[in-house]
Amino acid sequence: MNLEIPESVKVWSQFAHPVLMWVLLGATLYALYLGIQIRRTRTAEGDVKKELIKGRYNVKHHQVGSLLLALMVLGSIGAMAVTYINSGKLFVNPHLLVGLGMTGLIATSASLTPFLQKGHDWARYTHIGLNLVLVVLFGWQAVTGMQIVQRIIERMAG
Template sequence: MSLEIPASVKVWSQFIHPVVMWVLLVISLYAMYLGIQVQRTRFAEGETKKELIKGRYNIRHYQIGSLLLALMVVATVFAMGVTYINNGKLFVSPHLLVGLTMTALIATSAALSPLMQKGNDFARYTHIFLNVVLVGLFGWQAVTGMEIVQRIISKM
């Protein structure tokens, strides 16, 4: 059984991944802000700590991080599927390899959560390091992704 995808769907499906990834870049910056607030709360004292606790930064950081994990994995697989459907192959490039690395980094970072909840500082600092690297790679991906989008548009 062969399922033929309409040409218009093939064309416009190529732009879903870049849009979703730009949204995820913004959300990841927000998650970083929340993580910084969690750290501030952890080291604060007295009234300052009471005020920061009211912000529920730890819960919001965890929820946003979970959303990022799920959407990044889905968007990565979706982009690879669309590329394969439209071209009959994946283009092994730095953009693809860095994207797969980012998916592994965010999964590893999220997997550290149970250890961090038990107070493991090594897991906490590893989580922070992985996420700083992830945000840096995300910025690079945004630039290279826009170059890919421009190539797609020029071929339309």
């Protein structure tokens, strides 16, 4: 069975990954904000703590983090699939390797959840460290990803 993908789908599918990743970068920054609020809640006292608890930052952080994990893994796999469909190969370059590393980082960070829930400080500091590296790499990926998008657009125009 030979399934032929329409050319228009092949062309426009190349833009799904960059759009998704920009949305995920925003969601990652929101998760960072929520994490900071959790930390503030943990260290606050009295009425300030009561007010912060009402924000349910821990629940929101967990939900956003879970969504980030799922969409980053699917986005990484999807990007490789689209690249292969359009080019017949994967381009092994820093953008791909860093993206795969980021997928591993977010999975490792998420895997610490049971230890975080039990209050292990080592897990908390590891989670924070992994996610700070992830945010820095995400910023770098945004720049290199836009360079790739520019090359795709130039190829489409030429």
